[in-house]
Amino acid sequence: MKATKACKKRAAECIKKPLVGHFCRSLGRDGVALFFQRCDDQLQPRGSPHLPRRCRQDVHRIISHAKVVATERAEKAAAGSEGVEQIQLVPASPDQTITFEIPDGPPPKNLEITGDGAKELDPxxxxxxxxxxxxxxxxxLKNLKAALSEKSLDKVNKVLGRMSVEEAEIVVEQLQEAGILSFETPGIVDQTGKSSKNPTVTVPVPPKDGASGSVPVQQTEVLNLEDSLD
Incomplete structure (x- = not known):
């Protein structure tokens, strides 16, 4: 609430500028010059101050909505995380390891491919x-990159837990697509509902060689060049 009040003036400025651009575009070819001419006329005592009135209305509407959102978030925070669905990466068995292989940087200018099967790869x-x-x-995001750089499953899960389910699902898909998410045995089980305080929906890792899992999984191939690149 305090931040909303402190930024009220800034919010008004941010709302006014897009409105000015919108009005200019609606006036056609000479919209900018015509707009400011009309704006000046409207600000005269007998004019119709349409722009200032529209700005005040929009500022009031947006700030009112921001207050409602802030109140809802505060109520959710006070209620705690109970009942909030999360995406977590969970090994299917005690002997399974989930690691993260992050890139050191973009591909080098002179890329040399060595090792078995190198000739079959298109550079x-x-x-x-x-x-x-x-x-x-x-x-x-920076916090996710930091967690991945430390190759800590707990820290990555902590970052994922702060995201919405939709956001976390996209992140996990991107981790798989980029080959950053690594695992030794397939299958991340669904543990939804095992904890009433923190229910989780874990993302299935695609099985290999027809291995079965406890939940249906979507076939996804991840290119792993770790042993092929020098």
């Missing part, structure tokens, strides 16, 4: 994959 496809992997990693 351009490898370069495109490495570039996409780097771009996806760079697009993540």
């Amino acid at each position: 351009q496809l490898v370069r495109d994959f490495l570039q996409k992997q780097w771009d996806i990693f760079q697009a993540f």
